[in-house]
Amino acid sequence: MVTDAFDPARVVSDLEELRALTGGPEGARRLAWTDDWVKARDLLRAKLAEIPGVTDVEMDECGNIWATLPGARPESVVVGSHVDAVPAGGWLDGVLGVMSALEVLRAAAASGTPPCTVKLVDWADEEGARFGRSLLGSSAFAGTLEIEDVKRLTDRDGITLDEALKAMGVDLDRSHLAKRRIEDVRAYLELHIEQGPVLESEGLAVGAVLGTVGVERYTVTFRGQAAHAGSTPMLHRKDTFAAAARFALLLRDVAIRHEGVSTVGNAVCTPGVVTAVPGVTEILVDQRHLDADVLRAMNDDARAASEEAAAEFGCTVQWEPLWRIPPIPFDPDLIADARAAVEEVTGTDRALPSGPLHDAAEMARLVPTVMLFASSTNGLSHCVEEDTPIEHLLLAARAFGIAAGRAIERVGAG
Numbered sequence: 001m002v003t004d005a006f007d008p009a010r011v012v013s014d015l016e017e018l019r020a021l022t023g024g025p026e027g028a029r030r031l032a033w034t035d036d037w038v039k040a041r042d043l044l045r046a047k048l049a050e051i052p053g054v055t056d057v058e059m060d061e062c063g064n065i066w067a068t069l070p071g072a073r074p075e076s077v078v079v080g081s082h083v084d085a086v087p088a089g090g091w092l093d094g095v096l097g098v099m100s101a102l103e104v105l106r107a108a109a110a111s112g113t114p115p116c117t118v119k120l121v122d123w124a125d126e127e128g129a130r131f132g133r134s135l136l137g138s139s140a141f142a143g144t145l146e147i148e149d150v151k152r153l154t155d156r157d158g159i160t161l162d163e164a165l166k167a168m169g170v171d172l173d174r175s176h177l178a179k180r181r182i183e184d185v186r187a188y189l190e191l192h193i194e195q196g197p198v199l200e201s202e203g204l205a206v207g208a209v210l211g212t213v214g215v216e217r218y219t220v221t222f223r224g225q226a227a228h229a230g231s232t233p234m235l236h237r238k239d240t241f242a243a244a245a246r247f248a249l250l251l252r253d254v255a256i257r258h259e260g261v262s263t264v265g266n267a268v269c270t271p272g273v274v275t276a277v278p279g280v281t282e283i284l285v286d287q288r289h290l291d292a293d294v295l296r297a298m299n300d301d302a303r304a305a306s307e308e309a310a311a312e313f314g315c316t317v318q319w320e321p322l323w324r325i326p327p328i329p330f331d332p333d334l335i336a337d338a339r340a341a342v343e344e345v346t347g348t349d350r351a352l353p354s355g356p357l358h359d360a361a362e363m364a365r366l367v368p369t370v371m372l373f374a375s376s377t378n379g380l381s382h383c384v385e386e387d388t389p390i391e392h393l394l395l396a397a398r399a400f401g402i403a404a405g406r407a408i409e410r411v412g413a414g
């Protein structure tokens with residue numbers, strides 16, 4: 001059994017070894033498509049090579065690394081995450097899932113021939129930190145990447161994404177060929193740090209993830225009348241910033257009422273001088289929820305609130321869409337497995353949605369998928385302070401081993 005041979009302590013020691021190789025006081029150095037990233041991946045390859053039975057360790061046409069442990073059946077369970085990190089990032093983002101996946105392969109190999117094939121994947125450039133496109137390897141794999149658009153993206157030194165990838169042997173024009181690997185895949189599991197404060201605030205080491213939330217982004221423009229700040233009495237103003245400010249507070253209530261999240265990320269006033277009532281205020285609004293119907297209701301309520309706030313200050317309001325993605329729910333059976341595994345190690349079957357997107361969201365379009373989250377100290381990530389208590393890492397890895405073991409048994413049973 002995978003679960004019996006799975007050793008969470010090896011996950012932690014592998015993470016510490018990687019930190020010694022590509023980390024330090026300035027944080028992680030695993031920026032995708034750089035020599036340090038290759039160094040981190042070479043450590044992974046060396047560890048995979050030590051596992052008896054692991055056949056091919058190779059890079060696909062999208063730059064993702066795959067390793068295969070053949071089982072009694074060709075149908076496979078895939079485990080993985082990403083080795084790459086943001087510059088000066090933390091020691092756990094992505095690599096916690098990769099090292100836990102490595103341990104799943106080790107444990108499966110140590111238990112004899114697994115009942116189904118087990119594969120590890122290290123997705124390329126999850127962070128998008130160099131060229132600005134997140135989930136690059138997994139979205140290229142899933143066929144949702146706009147190839148021609150991203151090829152032209154440039155980094156700070158003017159190097160195009162196309163040039164940088166070709167230098168590492170990746171030609172995105174061939175990326176569609178990678179998808180043949182999905183044919184035998186029956187399940188995908190990924191462990192990741194939460195990168196937020198929810199689990200820590202409840203004293204929990206690990207939780208099951210229900211899916212990634214849907215996102216709606218808009219530019220919302222309030223229009224009133226610019227006027228002299230000295231000569232215009234308060235009740236004669238059409239003050240667009242006051243309307244936007246009232247709306248921001250109403251938006252907060254809407255999010256709390258629907259148990260979602262909403263953010264006003266920026267506000268720009270015109271004319272933008274201290275001596276004028278702002279005649280135009282433009283704000284950026286982001287709304288997120290796991291349930292598509294609730295997200296729609298949140299948006300309806302927010303629009304009504306904006307009309308109310310605008311009317312109160314004699315202004316008008318207009319919504320322009322910026323970007324949206326629907327919620328991506330994970331697989332109910334795998335969620336049940338993950339919750340059972342979480343309950344086994346923590347005593348409570350906590351499950352929560354993911355606010356950030358992950359490679360698992362791309363895999364969920366193709367095959368049954370689930371994630372587990374380990375707690376994040378102070379909810380911090382993408383910084384050198386990123387951390388998880390060792391005892392939480394051990395419990396989270398154990399829960400992941402249990403959930404992966406269950407999926408392997410189930411797929412193996414046909």
Ligand SMILES: [Zn+2]
Pocket residue numbers: 082093094126192
């Ligand atoms: Zn990550």
